[in-house]
Amino acid sequence: MDRFDLLIVGGGPIGIACGLEAQKKGLSYVIIEKGPIVNSLFNYPVNMQFFSSSERLEIDDIPFISNEAKPKRNESLEYYRRIVTSNKLKLHLFEKVETIENRREDFKVTTSKNTYTASNITIATGFYDLPNLLEVPGEELTKVSHYYKDPHYYAGQKLAVIGASNSAIDAALECWRKGAEVTLIIRGPEVGKRVKYWVRPDIMNRIEEGSIKAYYNTSVKEIREKEIELETPEGKIILKNDFVLALTGYTPNFEFLENVGIELSKDEKKLPNYNPETMETNIKGIYLAGVICGGMETHKWFIENSRVHAKIIVENILRKKESEISN
Incomplete structure (x- = not known):
């Protein structure tokens, strides 16, 4: 020994x-x-x-x-x-x-x-x-990942990115630039305050021009094979979805x-x-x-x-x- x-x-x-x-x-x-x-x-x-x-x-x-x-x-x-x-x-x-x-x-x-x-x-x-789990139905599906590696994987796919910090924002921008249709789901009222200062203007511009759709004050209720259910301030909505990146820390x-x-x-x-x-x-x-x-x-x-x-x-x-x- x-x-x-x-x-x-x-x-x-x-x-x-x-x-x-x-x-x-x-x-x-x-x-x-x-x-x-x-x-x-x-x-x-x-x-x-x-x-x-x-x-x-x-x-x-x-x-x-x-x-x-x-x-x-x-x-x-x-x-x-x-x-x-x-x-x-x-x-x-x-x-x-x-x-x-x-x-x-x-x-x-x-x-x-x-x-x-x-x-x-x-x-x-x-x-x-x-990872901090969402603890919602469907989180165990293979389409859901709590780790992000390479944007190429999501090219041409409907991708939901959950989170408001650096990892989520970086993933949203990179995947959008490689051809993913990106929806950003944020639990709070804004993009996280600790997001890198040179990245924040980029994500805000993409959201404002509509290239990346962002839902604020929104939570995920259920993840299904081809869709994701959200609870928004305006009520429940269902989005078509191929992959989920739950980058919630x-x-x-x-x-x-x-x-x-x-x-x-x-x-x-x-x-x-x-x-x-x-x-x-x-x-x-x-x-x-x-x-x-x-x-x-x-x-x-x-x-x-x-x-x-x-x-x-x-x-x-x-x-x-x-x-x-x-x-």
Whole structure:
């Protein structure tokens, strides 16, 4: 059974940053990732462009050079992949962490492929795994997806895009430009306030000219094979429909955190219990890093403002090791 000073759950940018810092400071470590390198970024839309500039996505002061100020998905995949390979990070891919057992003196971690022991755990799992479901009849149909990849797939089709944030707006515009007949369904009174500033005028112009039909203050009541039923301020309407992109956001895996023993706030924010000065949770030896720290407030933490978590965590582990040696 392999034993490490630090086992990192999640091989995204922040998990990689934690591995880099551990390696630099001489800690034995391993990163466990259930998919490919930076799995969440890999599953982003093929044409996705970041809101942040490239230097704000850098980790460990390794330069990120992109063609434009704001890099695209393929450039970010290249950047983080090269960091992993160039630094020979100990990263186990396509391996899912199933259980973490607190044995007081250490942790026993069981995955889909192996069993490990570690003195410390960092959970850096992000929030892209569990979509917010509509919970309406027909959501289970194969025509419905909560993830958007490539606009070509929807060319010539009647496509309903549900949502008002960046992912939904980007998908609506891209699919319309590739020949889809796009209907945008928004629960609130307007396009989301956090939509990228250079994208907002584009979507508003398309809506105003009628190229993309938008229904505001509208909810989906039922999805059927060839149509979709909406509840609008003017009453019920039924639209012909071939595909549905329900891009209504995602949530962290709170069940995983609770099974580990991490306390969550009782309100709707579900904020995990951790010390921001050390990133250690209520379970001694278990740390959080990245967007998972924000609970349901998934817009609070990004790569650019959470990459510092890696240094904080490793420094705390080193202090504890020094204290144990001196005692």
